[in-house]
Amino acid sequence: MATTEFAVHGAEPGAVREPVVNDFSIQVATVNGSGSQSANTVLLRTIFQMGIPVSGKNMFPSNIAGLPTWYTIRASKKGYIARKKEIDFLVAMNPETAREDTMSLASGAAVLYDEPLKLNELRSDVTFYAVPYDKICAAVCSESKLRKLVKNMIYVGVMAQLLRLDMAEVEKALRKQFAKKVKAADLNWNAAKAGYDYAASSLTKADPFTVERMDKTAGMIIIDGNAAAALGCMFAGVTVVTWYPITPSSSLVETLIDYMKEYRVGDDGKATFAIVQAEDELAAIGMVLGAGWAGARSMTATAGPGISLMAEFAGLGYYVEIPGVIWDIQRVGPSTGLPTRTAQGDIEFVAKLSHGDTRHPMLLPCSVAECFSMASDAFDLTEQLQTPVFVMSDLDLGMNNWMSEPFQYPDKPQNRGKVLTAEELQRAGGFARYKDVDGDGIGYRTLPGTDHPQAAWFARGSGHNETSGYSERPDDYANNMDRLAHKFETARTLVPKPEMVRNDGNEVGIIAYGTSHHAVVETLDQLQGEYGVKADYLRLRAYPFTSETHDFVAAHKRIYMIDQNRDAQMLQLLKLDIAIEEIGKLRSVRHYNGLPIDARSITDDIITQEGK
Template identity: 80%
Template structure:
């Protein structure tokens, strides 16, 4: 946690906290499937639009809707935006994990929580802010079914007031998030404004964390590794993509589909590409090899379990000298393993994947930027050496 300096006023004996500006880690604990991703993205984008270097990261178990998920936002004026262990500002929205989240905080952290949770009774060395979310969302959203989705946007407004975020930037972020859904944008903006107004009228700022406008994000975009990889593959001229969904690689091809539909449709309205969801990983790599044999720039994306299934076909491409590009977004463990945890454990096995004396080209990106550039390098190397090329990304970099 950033150090909180304490200044003692000699005359009054009053203790004041020194402002900590543009240097904080925010954690939002919510329930999977509650619509929290939209509100988290809005908060992240608001800080980014104010010119402050920032990153966002989901931490979620392999689960279905209804179980815990956490989102961490790291903002730092000097560009140090990798996740850190310490949390400075905790937004506790999940009753099942709220107490644990609070107990894990270092002294001096701020906690924003749902009023019925009564978290302020747990510790006396934290700054607590309580908000009656249910009451506020009921006044904003008439449809009961939508309230759990809109409820999260209220915390965005509260945080905006407490951290002094520009509400004009909040609205801009909301309009972007719901660009094709004007009604949803208006509803979520009303929720954010309700949270802001409540905080302005009822909450006294007692923590030291603030966000002030900078110019450190000019000319930059918010993008994750899988999206950058997809963009790089499109720029590389990929024309055939065959894949089978698997966490954490699925978003790479899903994003690529959107890019190709927008930028690779011919003037006559016909697609200049083919993207096929195969029945399994074996079929996916087989189609890639067939397309490569015919001269297409072809690729697939998978994770460790898929790589294992692709071993025999990879050997075929290696020995018959057929170019192919395979993205491995690495995760922990064999079989089902831990699909929502990161790893770099596939490198050795992939380097010699298949049966016999194979030695494959591996590209290992260390940044989102390299996910973009190495996508193009992979296709060039595959054609130059007439062989499969593997790009070894991972969950933390990819999504």
């Protein structure tokens, strides 16, 4: 049940330990629906406000209330924000998992627990702090029904005292969290103070973990990837949004609704957008394509099961050549799968989604900043290429809070692609919808409603010729498919290029994408610092692969592709794209247990494969 794998690095029992400053992970184990999210956010924000790089990850069940849930907070002076495999400080609030959670800790860790659980009897090589929550609760909260909620804020106070957090920052974070709910803020603040006072008077610090102020977070923001994507879509100029609720994508559209109501309603009270909750994902993608065909910047957001349902329409979009943006917030599958756990499980499926020959561009954001910026990239690309574009986020990115530099205002004007107006049609004397006039495989289109007798064309999945007329001629079909393939080659030159860290002479190259990035950054340091292995790194930002990726593969003897799926999906796609003699270089590091990937697992795997 525990979400921690057995930790491998720990102090010897009884050893005198150096203080560990700004470099530890906290795991809060609670029951979902107990209101612990507010408390955890306050803890996270306090550390953030004190200038220490921090990340938070929620590992929650697919359930409304009553099942175990874990929240990990990592503080890292070096700026590592991937999940840390080892837990340093456990806050054990859930009686059901408390024993297993405690037993899975490495020696040297610390545990904060509810006094009646008597966890201190379990082992002698970790530091225990008992807190009589009920007693403290009763003193600060007269209403018994609120005590369950307030209880969480007591551990915030206790942790603040033990970690040497600044209580003024705790109060600031807490009041931000409760915003205008002053009464709730006061109640919670009293609880936090009571926890702090209890710790100060009754607990003796015996663990090495503390926080000291830094200046690494000044000016930064905290946001989850779905909210960042929502903001990105609003600034990209989306006008038609259709969706069907599905974890972990729902909050993307729900946040977008809030933002659009605030910022995209004109002075006349009229909306410059339409957002429709569809009856299913089949309808959601159908509406996206209908709107894209008619000229709107249209999008939907979904997850794996929704992607499966969209397969037929995705092929139609490819073949009729219609723009539309599909956000896939990937999770573990299939069917219900583990809807609240993360994976990069849809990569291979989406790349070729539908029957027949299809290829779809995918954008691969790794950060909240890219969720924002790639929204504009996606809308520009989809209209430029006249084909559906998928943005492959994941649950870890979409639903967790990440710190970030503030987002940059889009610096390029919208690229609406090759759309002919009535005037242009008049000058040109007509057009052929699927003719490759410019040599890039991309034809010109007109929008329904264009006021010109020659504007109309026939959008159809059936075989068609250059003028969109029905055709079953073998040469018409083959020529069209070849042009579509050529268009996909054009896409290679237009999609975001990878980011690279390269030095001459390194034999090992690592390729990763999406949220694996944060673990790989740490892995690079571990490889060099602990094993003397110098590796280069390429982070994919899109599919199709660009020439930089081919060059990177060619320049290294061994390539490790990091995939958060069982079947090495991105590696499989790369295999299809590189010369046969290069394929033998490819090695795979895979992570697929539903938890966000961590650096230690990658490092260990690479070192094993390197034979070190």
